[in-house]
Amino acid sequence: MVSLQLFSANSLINKVMVIVQIKINGKVTEIEPSLNLASLLETRRIKPGAVVVQYNGDIVDKGLWTKIVLQENDELEILRFVGGG
Amino acid sequence: MDFNEQQIERYSRHIILSEVGVEGQQKILNSKVLVIGTGGLGAPAAMFLAAAGVGTIGLVDADKVDLSNLQRQIIHQTKDVGKLKVKSGEETINEMNPDVSVVTYHSFVDSSNILDIFKDQDYDFIIDGTDNFAAKFLINDACVMAKKPFSHAGIIRFNGQLTTYIPDNDTPCYRCMFKEPPPEGAVPSCREAGVLGVMGGVIGTLQATEALKYILGIGESLAGYLLTYNALTMEFIKINIKKNSKCPVCGDEPAIKTLIDYNGPVCTL
Numbered sequence: 001m002v003s004l005q006l007f008s009a010n011s012l013i014n015k016v017m018v019i020v021q022i023k024i025n026g027k028v029t030e031i032e033p034s035l036n037l038a039s040l041l042e043t044r045r046i047k048p049g050a051v052v053v054q055y056n057g058d059i060v061d062k063g064l065w066t067k068i069v070l071q072e073n074d075e076l077e078i079l080r081f082v083g084g085g
Numbered sequence: 086m087d088f089n090e091q092q093i094e095r096y097s098r099h100i101i102l103s104e105v106g107v108e109g110q111q112k113i114l115n116s117k118v119l120v121i122g123t124g125g126l127g128a129p130a131a132m133f134l135a136a137a138g139v140g141t142i143g144l145v146d147a148d149k150v151d152l153s154n155l156q157r158q159i160i161h162q163t164k165d166v167g168k169l170k171v172k173s174g175e176e177t178i179n180e181m182n183p184d185v186s187v188v189t190y191h192s193f194v195d196s197s198n199i200l201d202i203f204k205d206q207d208y209d210f211i212i213d214g215t216d217n218f219a220a221k222f223l224i225n226d227a228c229v230m231a232k233k234p235f236s237h238a239g240i241i242r243f244n245g246q247l248t249t250y251i252p253d254n255d256t257p258c259y260r261c262m263f264k265e266p267p268p269e270g271a272v273p274s275c276r277e278a279g280v281l282g283v284m285g286g287v288i289g290t291l292q293a294t295e296a297l298k299y300i301l302g303i304g305e306s307l308a309g310y311l312l313t314y315n316a317l318t319m320e321f322i323k324i325n326i327k328k329n330s331k332c333p334v335c336g337d338e339p340a341i342k343t344l345i346d347y348n349g350p351v352c353t354l
Contacts, residue, residue, distance in 0.1 A: 025313075026322055026324075049267050049268040049270075050267060050271050052262060052264070054262075054324070057327060059261070059262065059264075059326075059329060077324045077326075079246075079262055079311060079313075079324065080244070080246070080272075080313075081239075081263060081272045082239030082240065082245065082246045082272075083216065083217055083218045083221060083239050083267075083272055083274065084125070084216050084240045084241040084274055084275035084278075085122050085124050085125055085126045085127070085214050085216035085217075085238070085239060085240060085275070085285070
């Protein structure tokens with residue numbers, strides 16, 4: 001019994017460890033590990049042409065999105081183009 | 086400071102504010118604000134500025150009032166359908182407050198006229214109430230070049246955003262955030278995607294607030310921030326944005342030195 005409980009606890013810890021916590025527009029969000037910026041937007045169905053992204057304080061060119069692998073505590077601001085009036 | 090009795094009564098709720106007072110109200114009466122676009126954003130912005138007693142309000146628009154405008158463009162009424170928007174706006178303001186003199190520009194802004202319109206009354210503050218990216222980028226660039234403070238805003242569906250640009254400051258401009266207009270078709274217009282009528286009221290009124298604070302020299306502006314509003318979740322998020330030293334118009338080595346008409350016949354971008 002004891003060993004089984006330990007096993008469960010370990011697998012829980014493993015599960016926790018593989019989730020990366022970042023901030024998106026001020027909200028703590030859990031994402032898969034090794035996710036790059038372009039893939040993150042894709043999983044959220046955000047059209048690349050409709051937004052710009054500020055990554056840890058700097059707006060990053062779209063060309064760099066696939067090269068930025070998101071790490072624990074990264075801060076993203078996804079800014080949408082809003083042109084109506 | 087020579088207010089007449091009616092003015093003292095009209096502006097009494099301003100004058101009683103220690104941050105405004107008689108002096109502040111005098112500043113408002115002496116101020117000149119240009120409102121570009123008299124639609125969802127420009128209508129409430131212009132009306133609150135008029136009610137506040139902004140002495141000169143410029144209205145720029147080439148459109149006529151359409152029935153589909155009335156769901157949100159509250160400066161125009163049913164009787165105004167078919168009328169020039171600047172004319173309809175002028176009439177509403179004149180009825181609201183005789184202290185305000187309205188200057189109308191029956192035109193859309195483009196690279197050939199925008200700086201002349203700024204100069205016409207040497208406006209103190211500009212409000213971007215336009216509904217397209219070509220105009221929004223043009224207004225940004227013109228304000229950076231002419232060193233005019235302005236409020237950028239946009240609304241679509243249940244979302245709105247705004248920021249304030251103050252020249253000669255470490256303020257990011259609109260292009261520091263959004264380098265260039267989005268690709269054709271990437272972002273819908275209000276006509277295509279719809280907009281909840283009140284969005285212009287919320288965001289346009291915030292633009293008027295920024296103008297009044299600038300005129301009064303009080304509080305903290307949205308310079309350095311993009312404020313976003315989602316009406317469905319009722320969330321306001323204030324995002325800190327840095328000035329971009331590589332910004333094509335306000336950066337250290339600006340590539341843009343003349344105004345661009347993105348939709349115009351001379352557009353090559």
